[in-house]
Amino acid sequence: MSGRRVAVLGATGLVGREMLYTLEQRNFPVSELIPLASPRSAGKKVVFNGEEITVQAVGEDSFKGVDIALFSAGGKTSKQWAPVAAASGAVVIDNSSAWRMDPEVPLIVPEINAADVSMAKNKGIIANPNCSTIQAVVVLYPLHQAAGLKYINISTYQSVAGTGKAAIESLRDGAKAAIKGEEYKDDVYPHSIAFNLLPHIGAFDDEGISEEEWKMVNESRKIMHIPDLRVSGITVRVPIFRCHGESVTAQFERPLSPAEAREILSRAPGVVVRDDPKNAEYPLPVDTAGKDDVCVGRIRRDTGLDNALAMWVVGDNLRKGAALNAVQIAEKLA
Template sequence: MGLKVAVLGATGAVGQEMLTILEERLFPAETVYALASRKSVGREVSYGDKTLVIKDADTFDFSTVDIVLMSAGGDVSREMSPKIAKAGALVIDNSSAWRMDPDVPLVVPEVNPDTLNQRPKKNIIANPNCSTIQTVVALKPIHDAAGILRANCSTYQSTSGGGREAMDELWNQTKAIYVNDPIEPDVFPKQIAFNVIPKIDVFMEDGSTKEEWKMTVETKKILDPKIKLFATCARVPVFVGHCVAAHLELERELSAEDARNLLREAPGLMVIDRADEDEPQFVTPVESVGEFATFVSRIRNDPTVENGLAMWIVSDNLRKGAALNAVQIAEVVVNKGWLKRA
C-alpha cells in the first residue's frame, strides 16, 4: 500500500514544485493532498496529469497522512509542525523554523543521510537554506578528500528565493524601466531590475545578514562544525537559479584536476568544466532551471592561500534548493524503513 502525503503551502512556488517532483520521481504515494490557508480553499493545482483541489490546512486531519511536506513559512511551521507531528505524520519542513533545533535533523541526502537512521525525536526533519544545500553538496567530496579549513562564499541568489511576489517585482520593474515608469520597491529594499542588492533577510548586530548567518551555522551542522565559513549573500535580477562562488582553504593539497574527478563521481553533482578546451565551459542559472543536479564549473586552484581551491556552484533553487531536497529526504526515510505511524 502506498503512502499518504500532504503538501502544505501547495499554492506557493515551492509547494507547486513539490507536487511536480513527487510525480516526476514516482514517489510511492497512494494519495496526495494539497493544503493551504483558508483563503486558497477551492483553488486547483496540478499533480502530474491530475488536478488537486486545495483543502484548508487548519481543519485537515493530519492523523490520516504519513508525511507532510511543509512550505508555508517559519511562523506557520512553528505553530503547526508540532501539532502535525503529534498527530503522527512526519513533517519535512522547508522553513528556517527548526533548522538549528538540536532535536531536529538538518538533512541534505547526498551529504548526511545517516542522521535519518531512526525517527527524529520531534517527528520533524528540517530542509536547509537553499544556498546552503547546493554549497554543501559540492563541498562534501572535497572535505572528505582534503579537509576544508575555511570557506569564503559569495552567493548570487535569484528572486524566486523571495517567493512569487519577489519574482513579480522583478518582472514589473523590468517592464517599467522600458517604458520609463517610476520604480517603487516593495518586496526588496531597493530596485532589483538591472541591479544587485547585497542584503537578503535582516541585518544582524555584527553587520552580517541573517541569510549569511544561516549559511554559516547550517554548513557547520550538516558538514563539520570545525569548518570556518564566511558568506556574502546578494540578490540578483534573475528569476530562478542560485550561484555560489566558493573559495576554499584545504588541509591538504588538492589539484584542480583531482577535484574535478572527485566531483564528477559525487552524487547529485554535474561537472561542466573542460579544462582541456581553449574556452572552458561553465554553467549559468538559465541552464540549471528544471534540473535535479547541482552544477559545478570554474574549478581552479587559488594561489593566494595555501592549498586553495575555487569553484562556481549553480542550482535551481526551487528544485534542489527546496522542493527536490525535501522529496529526497522523504525517499531516504522510505528506504530506511522506519516510517511507521507514530
C-alpha cells in the same frame, strides 16, 4: 514501497507546486495527496498525476492518517503546524528555517548525511536546509572527504525565486518600467531589484551580518558535521528569475589539485562538472534551471590561500535547493 498519504502545506506557492511536480516526476508512492494552504488559498485547484485536487485550509485535523507532510509555508506557519502534524503521526519535512538549528531536529542533505534521518524520532520533524547552503555542501562535502575542509568563503548570487511569486512579478514589472524609463516602486525588496544588485537577504544583526549569511555558516557546520569549520562570505540578490550562483573558495588540510577535485566531483552524487573556461564552458543559470543536479566549474587554484581551490557553483533553488531535496528525504523515509 507501499503507498503513502502525503500532505503538502503551502501547495499553491512556488516551492509547493515544485514539490508536487517532483513527487510526480520521481514516481513517489503517493496513495493519497492532501494539498493544504492558508484559508485565503483554500478552494484553489492543483494538478497531481493528471487529477485536479482541491486545496484545503490547514487545520487541527488536516494531518490525521498522514504519513509524510511536506511543509513550505514559512517559519511562523511551520512553528504552529509542524508539532500538530507530528503529534498526528506524520513525519514533517520542513522547508523553512524554523527548525534547522534545533539540536533535536536533523538537517538533511541526502547525499551527505542521510543517516541523520533516524533523528526524526525525536520530534517527528526533519529540516530541509537553506537553498544556497544545499548546493554549496553537495559540492564541498566530497572534497572534504578527500582533503579535510577547514575554511570556506562564499559569495552568493541569488535569484528572486528564492523570495516567491511576488518577487518574480516585481522583477518582471520593474524591468519593463526601467526599459520604458518609468519609475517603479518595488513592494517586495527595500530597493528595486530590476537591473540592480541587493547585498541584503534577511535581517542584519548588530555586526552587519545578514540572516542568510548566518544560515550559510551554521547550516554548513551542522550538515557536514564539522563544528569548527570557518565560514565567511556575502549573500546577494540578483535580477534573475531562477537559480542561484555561488563563488566558492575552499581551503583544505592537505593540497588538492584542480584536476583531482574535478575527478572527485565527476563521481559525486548530484553533481555535474562543466569546466572548460577556454571554450566558454561553465555553469550558467539558464542551463541549470529545471535540472536536479548542482553544476560546478571554473575549478582552479586559489591565488590567495594555501591548500585552497576556487570554483563556481550553480543550482536550481526551487529544485535541489528546496523541492527535490525534500522529496529525496521523503524517499529515505519511505
